[in-house]
Amino acid sequence: MWDETIHGLTQARALRSLVDGAAASGEGWLLASDVEGPLFLGDFIAEALTARLKPEAGAVDATPSYGQILYGEGYHAFAEDIARQRRPSGRRIGMPPAGGYTLAQEGTDTIFALPMLLAAGVDYAYLAEMALRSAATPGAEGMALGLEKMGWRMAGITTAPQQPYRQVAEQCGWLAPERVLGSPFPLAEAEACLRRHGRWGMEMALAQAYLRDAFALIDGMSEVWMDGATRRRHFSNAGRQLLRQRFRRFYRDELGISYAPGERRGRLAPTALGRIVEASVMVGDRSKAALALSLARRGGGVARLVAMGDGANDAEMLRRAPWSIGVNGPDAARAAGIGLVTDDMRHALVLLKWIEKGVGDVDAVIARVREELDGAALVHRGGAGLTPELEERHRQMKRKLRGEFVTY
Template structure:
């Protein structure tokens, strides 16, 4: 891969090329699933940030960590900053935002980690090691093998960097690596590009200064106490607002990144790091939906697509699919036809068999699944009218399986 220009880092990554490479062809059913949550419990970008992003002196270890706070508040800051660039709830209906769409909120929690992990000295080997330690979600392997026996195709679609999860798939043996579709994350290529142009020290200094300022804010506006055997950190509301402002200054003013159509039309970001971030076509909300539909067209057809996810960044895909399951996540359940709360993904096979049988009524599928599962899992109708007690059941299960600090 060339490193002469930031645009070179993202070439060969179109959605069509990703879908073609999955080799999902046939006449059967297709399950297009989020990877983190339904298939694997880890979030190796969040784990890398938590481990690597600390004050120079080490700081005070507590939960949430410095990296977890930076990850969460940067996501909220950027999402709020680009709210006007998106249709409500990601729907295709309704008036488009003025100036048309941009790449707003497309995998932002992933791509904005790239400058920070570069500044912290992370490399591909480190990220791959974290990914390989990701445990499979309970029952995911049995679910995947059951789908294979049924003649279904399973594809994993993630906002996370693609290659580490392909290594995980190759190691586990029950998920075909070419059917893991994710985002570019050019750590090595970005460093080579910056060094080639003599910008490494200057632009890394911007990221390192942001990290110093952010960690000082967290230290100054946090309280830490013991909760049993766990050191807990409470970061104040005022601190969160100041940290979000500092992040906005970092990406807007210091790196010069813009997602406003008019501003982007006037030229690229003034920094090489900014141009690299802008050039990376992330697999985010809409891209997940586009990939699922594209894979379905190559497989058994749109009417044989089932989408599954556990987060807000799966919502567009869940809404677009004819059949969809929001598993262990209230945002996903509100977007999906069917909600499922379970600690064993084998329970989803009951739903897949009912859908495959030709049952076309959502309520009938839910009723039959409840009868088959008894009290082993909660199955309910999805949509915006989700009962508060069901929302809480989803939150509790997500927290139990994936930990307290999951951004989506």
Template sequence: METGDIGGLAAGSLGTMADAARIRPGGWLLASDVEGPLFLGDFIAEALSACLAPAAGGIDAAPSYGQILYAEGYAAFSADTEASRRPEGAGRRETRPEGGYTLAQEGTDTIFALPLLLAAGADYACLERLALGSRETPGAAEMARRLDQMGWQRAGITTAPQQPYRAVAERCGWLSPGRLLGSPFPLREAEALLRRLGRWDVEIAWVRAYLRDAYELIDRESEVWMDGSTRRRHFSDAGRKRLRQRFRRLYREELGISYTHGERAARPASTALGRIVEACAMVGDRAKAALAMTLARRAGGPDRLVTMGDGANDAAMLRRARWSIGVNGPDAARAARIGLITDDMRHALVLLRLIGEQAGGIDAVVGLAREELGGAALVHLGGEGLTPELAERHRQMKRRLRGEFVTY
């Protein structure tokens, strides 16, 4: 396969993405994760849940087939990349933070959904319909409008597919689509390329065989019961182990996908679909941080940047910024300067206003925000000293707002 065949499927450079955001010089900039602080849910998990199920005889239960496939694929990938992880900034593997946030994921696991959705017949229209069903995080729209009045600029940075969320941004009206920066997800282009190369039938057949095996395994290794009006599914530990093995067989052996940059440089994928997956430069941990810092330099400078996120894949972006808010997520709170537990993003506006008014250092801002918010939200100092009690309160709020099957 010629390099040019797949070159057009990768995301543009970070500089090109930053140029498209058209950030103006001067003032404060909020660079925020999209899923969690701005919109609820987990787009890839929701897309797999909507599109993946047996053609006949499937059992509709929670978690769904697609949610299990995504969660167990993520777990298998995480286990396989354990040895290559390193803490952000430290450079020494033995100093991994308690929360486990590292630079290993890099968004790579998100693109693993591409072959599954191709095999299921999903298209851009399907993904856009799912994205347009995303609910705004309570208070996010009002937070955005108030920041506009305060002269702040805003950018959304996400590992999730860029284009469907740009449709959401255009609909909601309070986030410029051009300032929503995310990962490529080339469904149509990938199918066209596979067909042009004569590889569609054989390679998609491998993915469909994996899905059939996975569905059978989930049905065989699950217990299903009614919990009120909800049908629940418990997938056994033995089933999880076998599904992860089957995941590895598809991605590592059949598609020949490598997990690290060094491995890919030495051994490109042996299949067209594998090379497509490898070619998609995902907006992962480091890319999020780099984009935030690049946008900040084009605005008021790094000292006038605030980053915000709720997951482990936001940790690098949160750690690099002088001002950062980890909202409704223990890994994010450990990485950020300030932690916030809230069911209304207007409470984050209090912190942003105090930061913009230069009300003092981190301690002063946290203290003033606590006084102003009272019991409406919980504000605390971030960092690796996060107590188990605070970590659990973050997890509970995240589950309450985003659902119980969010991967990150």
């Protein structure tokens, strides 16, 4: 049993197709930026999980929420399972794993939310509504309009679902919707496929049973207390391990999802949901880098590429771009050539102007920007030598702008 609609949807997500549709050709500089963080403050998948994943009765609203815990622990469980299959970023030591390496762990936290949101009755219109609530990062519009005057092109590259953010871009008017490149999230197509093949009730029952067990674990192995006006939840380490085991049973044993290349070769997952999750081509760490480089090659060339991001899943893109800015995120600042801590993205525009002027190396650019900004933002050299003090400044600003719980 396979569904041609889902097959066609996922095949259309090839990186080349995304680049072809971006209409980003032309001479000049390109800013390839993460969307969530540098451009918009929301994380609408995490927000939907928080709002809709909770017990039907007796739910205890606290931070982190049920949905946030499920989101984070599922990702950690999966990351542990495929640790040996990740292609190393440095020099490989020893033999590769049986069956080869996989890129499929990238972006899985997003696609793994799909079965849970379907089970909670979330539809695509709800996700679009959540996305449209995302506020622009302060100064992002001014930065975008300034780049347009300079003749720059700007593309937003995100692991998040592409289509809701294209709607956000269309609404805001300062980011071309076709230049938002992101992941699929086939909620409506998945439901149609399951219903068409008579699998909806059976496979939703698996997802709902997983959620009931997960909620019971969280409630049974947590302490909740008031911290001022905030209700806090501490989920025990023993509870985390049990939840990860339950996650593995749901995704690996019940849905039949595998990301081991040797396992997947010549077989289909036994469930429709499993096949949809496996087939969805996510925009992850390395594909973000590939998209940025491909877009740059179609315009002014890779030498005129600047990458910008605020999270660990932007690190590969930041490392591979000739110029890069890690903004309001310690993992991003460690990967980038330049670190920026700011509550106004127009400060990044100052950086981009000096990069365009070709004043010299990174240190020369930083010196000119510091002089112009005169303390309005923190600008520093990025890289592995980031001090604990700088790391904390990045964390504090990220929490200030995006809230206490940020996935990346």
